[in-house]
Amino acid sequence: MTIVIRNVFIIIFSAVALSACTQEKSKKVNVEQPTMAQQMKPETSGKFAKGDRVPNETVCMVNNAYMGKKQIEVPHAGKMYYGCCEMCVGRIPKDKTAREAIDPFSGKTIDKAGAYIVMISDEGEVAYFENEENYKRFLAQHS
DSSP: OHHHHHHHHHHHHHHHHHHHHHHHHHTTOOTTSOOHHHHHSOOOTTTOOTTOBOOGGGEETTTTEEOSSOOEEEEETTEEEEESSHHHHHHHHHOHHHHEEEOTTTOOEEEGGGOEEEEOSTTOBEEEESSHHHHHHHHHHTO
């Protein structure tokens, strides 16, 4: 039950962060930039599907979403994280929860910079695993 509550919290927190990120980005849009909807909408068609591993650099690690293109690099403590906007870029070094995730298989806290990232929804939501083996074990348990 605790895992379910934690996962619900993570989903709600991600939605709030995405909303804040969207509001922050909308203030900075100009004629030469893509629209806000184009920037924030994951480009999932034809690239990756639910269950696929996605490249870390294509994930906004604050919003836990596959974005379909390389995100802004955020180096911190010798590791590389990725964010989709200036709000996310500013948050990653300051907020440990933006750099860490819970491996759904082991329940261990892991660093997103070195995680095995898998798209878990058609909308681009991702999950972070410690390694490919944990992902495979997770799939075996939930099949």
